Amino acid sequence: xxxxxxxxxxxxxxxxxxxxxxxxxxxxxxxxxxxxxxxxxxxxxxxxxxxxxxxxxxxxxxxxxxxxxxxxxxxxxxxxxxxxxxxxxxxxxxxxxxxxxxxxxxxxxxxxxxxxxxxxxxxxxxxxxxxxxxxxxxxxxxxxxxxxxxxxxxxxxxxxxxxxxxxxxxxxxxxxxxxxxxxxxxxxxxxxxxxxxxxxxxxxxxxxxxxxxxxxxxxxxxxxxxxxxxxxxxxxxxxxxxxxxxxxxxxxxxxxxxxxxxxxxxxxxxxxxxxxxxxxxxxxxxxxxxxxxxxxxxxxxxxxxxxxxxxxxxxxxxxxxxxxxxxxxxxxxxxxxxxxxxxxxxxx
Amino acid sequence: xxxxxxxxxxxxxxxxxxxxxxxxxxxxxxxxxxxxxxxxxxxxxxxxxxxxxxxxxxxxxxxxxxxxxxxxxxxxxxxxxxxxxxxxxxxxxxxxxxxxxxxxxxxxxxxxxxxxxxxxxxxxxxxxxxxxxxxxxxxxxxxxxxxxxxxxxxxxxxxxxxxxxxxxxxxxxxxxxxxxxxxxxxxxxxxxxxxxxxxxxxxxxxxxxxxxxxxxxxxxxxxxxxxxxxxxxxxxxxxxxxxxxxxxxxxxxxxxxxxxxxxxxxxxxxxxxxxxxxxxxxxxxxxxxxxxxxxxxxxxxxxxxxxxxxxxxxxxxxxxxxxxxxxxxxxxxxxxxxxxxxxxxxxxxxxxxxxxxxxxxxxx
Numbered sequence: 001x002x003x004x005x006x007x008x009x010x011x012x013x014x015x016x017x018x019x020x021x022x023x024x025x026x027x028x029x030x031x032x033x034x035x036x037x038x039x040x041x042x043x044x045x046x047x048x049x050x051x052x053x054x055x056x057x058x059x060x061x062x063x064x065x066x067x068x069x070x071x072x073x074x075x076x077x078x079x080x081x082x083x084x085x086x087x088x089x090x091x092x093x094x095x096x097x098x099x100x101x102x103x104x105x106x107x108x109x110x111x112x113x114x115x116x117x118x119x120x121x122x123x124x125x126x127x128x129x130x131x132x133x134x135x136x137x138x139x140x141x142x143x144x145x146x147x148x149x150x151x152x153x154x155x156x157x158x159x160x161x162x163x164x165x166x167x168x169x170x171x172x173x174x175x176x177x178x179x180x181x182x183x184x185x186x187x188x189x190x191x192x193x194x195x196x197x198x199x200x201x202x203x204x205x206x207x208x209x210x211x212x213x214x215x216x217x218x219x220x221x222x223x224x225x226x227x228x229x230x231x232x233x234x235x236x237x238x239x240x241x242x243x244x245x246x247x248x249x250x251x252x253x254x255x256x257x258x259x260x261x262x263x264x265x266x267x268x269x270x271x272x273x274x275x276x277x278x279x280x281x282x283x284x285x286x287x288x289x290x291x292x293x294x295x296x297x298x299x300x301x302x303x304x305x306x307x308x309x310x311x312x313x314x315x316x317x318x319x320x321x322x323x324x325x326x327x328x329x330x331x332x333x334x335x336x337x338x339x340x341x342x343x344x345x346x347x348x
Numbered sequence: 349x350x351x352x353x354x355x356x357x358x359x360x361x362x363x364x365x366x367x368x369x370x371x372x373x374x375x376x377x378x379x380x381x382x383x384x385x386x387x388x389x390x391x392x393x394x395x396x397x398x399x400x401x402x403x404x405x406x407x408x409x410x411x412x413x414x415x416x417x418x419x420x421x422x423x424x425x426x427x428x429x430x431x432x433x434x435x436x437x438x439x440x441x442x443x444x445x446x447x448x449x450x451x452x453x454x455x456x457x458x459x460x461x462x463x464x465x466x467x468x469x470x471x472x473x474x475x476x477x478x479x480x481x482x483x484x485x486x487x488x489x490x491x492x493x494x495x496x497x498x499x500x501x502x503x504x505x506x507x508x509x510x511x512x513x514x515x516x517x518x519x520x521x522x523x524x525x526x527x528x529x530x531x532x533x534x535x536x537x538x539x540x541x542x543x544x545x546x547x548x549x550x551x552x553x554x555x556x557x558x559x560x561x562x563x564x565x566x567x568x569x570x571x572x573x574x575x576x577x578x579x580x581x582x583x584x585x586x587x588x589x590x591x592x593x594x595x596x597x598x599x600x601x602x603x604x605x606x607x608x609x610x611x612x613x614x615x616x617x618x619x620x621x622x623x624x625x626x627x628x629x630x631x632x633x634x635x636x637x638x639x640x641x642x643x644x645x646x647x648x649x650x651x652x653x654x655x656x657x658x659x660x661x662x663x664x665x666x667x668x669x670x671x672x673x674x675x676x677x678x679x680x681x682x683x684x685x686x687x688x689x690x691x692x693x694x695x696x697x698x699x700x701x702x703x704x705x706x707x708x709x710x711x712x
Contacts, residue, residue: 082502129683133690136640138501139630140686142440143679146627150676157670269672277509280502290502327517330510334492337503341496 026343027287028299034285035306042313049316052182054192059308064197065090065260067304068204069275070282072252074300075208077283079245080225080292081130081137086253087275088148089122091268093257095152098267101164108166115258116251122148123250131242145276152269159268171265175199197259204255209297221245226293274326281333282307289340307332373637373689374652381659392666397542407542410662418658419546420605423553424625425632425654427598429645434570434594435493436642437500438630442602444511445485446622449478449606451515454524454616457531462522471531479603485511486599490592508626516618525615535612546608550651553604557647567645570594574642624675628657631678634685 042050049055069086076083096118097111126144130137162168174193182190212218223231224241232238260272286303288295310332314324385392395409424442431439456477459468485507492503538545561567572580573587580587609622634640635656636649660681664674687693 129687133687133692135686135690138437138499139634139640139682142627142630143682143686145679146624146675147679147683150673150679153670153672154676157672274509277505280505290499324513326513327510330506333509334506337492337498337506338496341498344497 024287024294024296024299027289027294027340028296028302030339031285031287031299031302031306035302035309038306038309038313042309046313046316050312053177054182054190055312057177057192057194057198059305059312060198060201061195062263063304063308064195064201065256065263065272066275066278066282066308067201067301068252068256068259070279070286070300070304071204071208071297072249072256073276073279074283074286074288074295074297075212075221075252076137076245076249077280077288077290078212078221078225078292078295079242080228081242081245082280082290083126083141083246083249083253084138084276084280085122085126085141085144085148086249086256086279087272087277088145088152089119089250089253090257090260090272090275091270092148092152092155093118093254094261094264094271095155095267095269097258097261098160098162099156101167102160102162102267105164108164108170111167112258115261116254119250119252119254119257120247121250122253123247126250127243127246130246131239137246149269152271156267157269159266159270161266168265170196171262195263197262200255200259204252205297205301212297217241217244222293224292225295278304278307278329281329284333284340285336289344290337291344370637370646371649371652374635374649374656377635378652378656378659381656381663385663389666392663400537404537404539405542406537410666412544414655414658414662415547416544417546417662418655419544419550420608421625421628421632421658422550422651422654423601423605423608424598424629425636425650426553426557426647427594427601428629429633429636429638429647429650430566430570431500431594431598432633432638432640433574433642433645434591435500436574436640437493438626438633438640439489439504439595439598440501440626440630441485441489441504441507441511442598442605442629443622443625444508444515445482445599445602446606446609446625447512447515447616447618448485448518449482449603450610450616450621451518451618452478452481453607453610454526455518457526457528458524462519462524463527465527467526467528467531475603475607478606479600482603482606483596483599486595486597486602487592490595493595494588494591512618515616519616521618523615523617527614532611532614535608535610549604549608553601554647554651561647566593571644575644627675627678627682628654628661631682631685632657634682634689637689640686 039050069090073083073086093115096114100106100114101108101111122144126137126140129135129140173196175196175198176191176193178191182192212221220231220236220241221244223234223236224238228238231241257272260275261267264271282303283295283300284290284303285306286296286299286301288300307329310328311325314328392410395407395411398406398408400406428438428442431437453474456469456474457467457471458464489500489504489507492498492506493500496503533539534545534549536545537543538548569580569585569590572583572585573590577587580590605622610616613621630640632654633650635653636646636651638645638650657678660678661674664677665671669677
């Protein structure tokens with residue numbers, strides 16, 4: 001009798017704790033929990049491959065660009081807007097940088113500047129249209145996506161690899177992480193490594209987390225996303241905030257595009273296809289709500305990791321990648337959207 | 349003098365009336381394109397009567413291409429307009445949904461082998477099943493939007509990603525080819541009639557849509573839900589159901605468009621079929637001067653908009669623009685359109701106009 005009372009009390013405690021949690025924290029904990037469950041599941045069902053630290057680092061290496069881009073998308077989504085042009089922008093940046101480095105023998109720093117400029121341009125134009133002309137963000141950024149994809153083919157049609165020496169040297173830099181190496185099949189010890197892009201991505205995540213958590217600008221993003229009207233009454237410049245969010249998203253798409261380019265090392269019109277979808281999916285899985293005002297950069301980071309873990313599981317299970325990746329991502333997105341909608345209902 | 353002024357006033361009112369008409373924008377765009385082509389190359393309008401490989405009389409020329417390829421877009425525009433009106437969002441999964449239902453049609457026609465000598469099932473059965481499948485996928489979108497209250501574009505993003513994969517999966521990633529002359533009629537020509545069949549199919553769809561809108565309350569209800577969801581609920585409507593229904597109707601339109609698309613090739617290419625058509629469909633709705641944020645709609649304007657989009661596409665093709673680069677030009681057109689029709693710009697323009705008038709009066 002006493003036992004059952006105790007158990008029920010415990011349950012009650014957890015439930016009240018969950019109820020008192022803010023939406024952001026609740027969704028964040030769901031995400032982190034889901035990621036660890038998934039990784040443990042992968043280890044159990046797919047064998048020890050997932051136990052090697054390098055497997056985890058490879059996920060980071062392959063998704064550094066996605067992490068950066070998803071952060072931008074999350075910020076835009078927190079302000080109750082959306083940006084689906086990011087994939088196209090990344091492709092355009094890869095192509096422009098590739099053409100500049102390979103055909104014109106340019107230097108890497110200028111290529112980086114080109115990437116940032118393109119990203120910023122997209123951010124400024126889209127931000128202006130969304131914030132100051134009050135046009136639906138989806139239409140604007142859909143047009144932005146198609147424009148970027150079309151421009152990529154106009155810049156250059158055929159895919160090609162970049163052979164610029166300075167660039168290849170930068171691309172080949174491996175940052176060794178001591179203590180996480182493993183012994184390979186021949187019995188040789190191999191160091192664990194990450195690429196340069198991952199360091200950039202981690203830096204971006206930490207910086208944005210701090211900005212969103214503690215800076216004035218960061219808090220206004222949440223305020224505007226939560227309720228535009230109340231934000232207006234608090235004296236927040238709503239239009240400028242929205243503009244800033246899109247600007248930031250464009251800038252991050254610029255950085256992410258360059259990191260992506262650094263990872264693939266080639267220019268192609270079909271690069272980063274579906275990346276906007278992956279970015280939105282990661283943000284949603286990471287607990288950013290479409291209805292605005294709720295979200296967390298750390299959640300987005302874990303969202304990207306969950307997404308790519310699922311992809312890794314799917315591909316190592318021997319299912320044909322091209323089909324199944326799309327379907328699994330869509331299913332995950334669907335699941336998390338429904339969870340969000342339930343969380344929303346709980347509030348009411 | 350006085351008489352003259354009133355005449356002038358009447359003319360001004362008349363002009364204002366025309367400008368205010370919703371169908372004015374697509375017509376103006378059409379005229380603009382038509383004049384551009386006339387100056388650029390008058391041979392654009394040449395239509396020749398020839399015979400195709402089977403020996404049927406066939407009209408060919410750029411105008412025929414527009415009528416032909418604009419038709420599936422017009423059919424999609426019907427559904428897209430209604431969805432836009434009711435939900436204030438757009439369905440961006442139509443291209444992927446066309447891939448799915450096209451794949452279903454081929455799967456049923458081909459049976460177990462991927463290259464059968466004869467059809468394994470009647471075409472009507474295949475079409476009806478694909479209608480059903482497309483409506484189920486439409487219903488899936490509809491449930492997400494109406495029941496779970498997810499923004500339409502995000503909800504349809506799910507099918508947008510997964511759709512082409514599902515289409516490939518339905519046919520085990522094979523590329524089935526149908527060898528049947530009756531099947532190719534839907535995307536080609538009826539023997540003896542030189543006008544492409546898709547145009548007749550589109551006409552049929554328009555007629556059905558017109559009848560449905562005339563004799564049922566569908567149009568009224570979608571407008572009511574789109575304009576103000578809460579007040580429509582208070583008036584006894586069920587907004588969720590109306591939204592759901594519009595997505596199912598769009599599913600039906602998708603199935604018809606898919607039939608035409610698949611029949612054209614007698615085969616399917618999962619990653620290319622109906623590529624970027626969601627953009628064209630949204631553009632058609634926008635060009636028809638329908639508010640993309642929902643509310644009132646005008647089907648005729650959307651349909652005309654669809655043909656104008658195809659006019660634009662054909663013009664660009666004629667100017668040797670690569671098919672992959674087309675989207676960049678269209679994106680510019682979309683941005684221009686939405687900027688012109690955005691309320692903020694309109695208000696500014698009206699204010700400017702009034703100021704000018706005031707100044708003129710002061711001068712007088």
